[in-house]
Amino acid sequence: MNLMDAPSRIDAARSLAARHVQSDDAVREVFLMQPAVNNGFRSMIVLLEVVDGTSGKEIFPVQFNPDAENGIPYTSVVIDVSPKHFDSLNGSPIQYKGHEWRIGPSLARR
Amino acid sequence: MEDWAIASSKVGKDAEDRSWARAFAEQARSDLTVLKILQSNGVRLCHRIQHLQMALEKTCKAALCLSHGHETARKRTHAVQKKIFKPLVRQFSRQASSQGKEADAKALSNLASGIEKLTPAVAKKHSDENCEYPWAGPDNAPRVPALSQFGNIDETVFTKLISLLERSVESYKQS
Numbered sequence: 001m002n003l004m005d006a007p008s009r010i011d012a013a014r015s016l017a018a019r020h021v022q023s024d025d026a027v028r029e030v031f032l033m034q035p036a037v038n039n040g041f042r043s044m045i046v047l048l049e050v051v052d053g054t055s056g057k058e059i060f061p062v063q064f065n066p067d068a069e070n071g072i073p074y075t076s077v078v079i080d081v082s083p084k085h086f087d088s089l090n091g092s093p094i095q096y097k098g099h100e101w102r103i104g105p106s107l108a109r110r
Numbered sequence: 111m112e113d114w115a116i117a118s119s120k121v122g123k124d125a126e127d128r129s130w131a132r133a134f135a136e137q138a139r140s141d142l143t144v145l146k147i148l149q150s151n152g153v154r155l156c157h158r159i160q161h162l163q164m165a166l167e168k169t170c171k172a173a174l175c176l177s178h179g180h181e182t183a184r185k186r187t188h189a190v191q192k193k194i195f196k197p198l199v200r201q202f203s204r205q206a207s208s209q210g211k212e213a214d215a216k217a218l219s220n221l222a223s224g225i226e227k228l229t230p231a232v233a234k235k236h237s238d239e240n241c242e243y244p245w246a247g248p249d250n251a252p253r254v255p256a257l258s259q260f261g262n263i264d265e266t267v268f269t270k271l272i273s274l275l276e277r278s279v280e281s282y283k284q285s
Contacts, residue, residue: 024215026196026215060193062193064173064176
């Protein structure tokens with residue numbers, strides 16, 4: 001993919017969130033996580049996914065490499081939480097890679 | 111071939127973790143190659159399950175190295191495999207009709223969970239049925255993995271899981 005043709009981070013995040021909702025009926029809603037301060041991770045897509053059947057309250061991010069061929073030229077990270085865990089977060093930030101991340105806008109929902 | 115040892119010695123922790131992610135992805139790739147040879151030769155199911163399980167574990171280890179570092183990957187595998195696998199399915203699923211995709215995600219997760227339970231170490235906590243060593247059936251008579259049908263394994267999903275792992279592995283090889 002030509003750099004000039006690369007989608008913006010938010011467009012890529014929306015596309016990825018939509019794909020995740022479409023691919024798994026257990027995904028209720030996907031939120032974009034945003035760094036609380038400019039911590040050098042602004043080129044990364046971090047998604048918080050509210051998923052039925054997720055157990056426990058451990059924040060367990062799973063990281064993926066950029067996938068320019070499929071329209072995601074950014075490193076992406078997925079964090080699954082159960083609906084109950086999401087409610088208990090009550091919008092509070094989470095820690096990842098030693099930094100604070102806030103729950104941002106909803107990108108896709110079932 | 112890239113020299114992982116050199117790559118990991120000259121830079122920091124993140125690069126070292128990436129080199130381990132690549133290493134696990136490379137080995138998973140090799141497991142999948144062997145598995146496909148076994149598939150095409152009609153080898154008994156227990157051996158194919160074993161290689162699929164090995165490829166699955168190493169793919170999850172690659173994801174774990176990249177996400178949480180090699181040290182974490184050394185200590186945790188089976189407990190976190192499920193936590194890794196579900197996002198992996200979403201990330202590497204092919205675009206298709208929503209109905210087809212949903213069925214795939216569930217079926218793939220069930221198969222992954224099923225083959226993990228057939229790992230000897232994990233099987234001890236369940237029914238002892240496993241893909242490697244003979245075990246005692248309910249009547250106490252020995253059961254042979256090579257002769258078992260493994261009724262909880264859906265063979266029709268096998269090929270889909272292999273394809274998904276291949277896409278995952280190719281991605282983690284770029285770490």
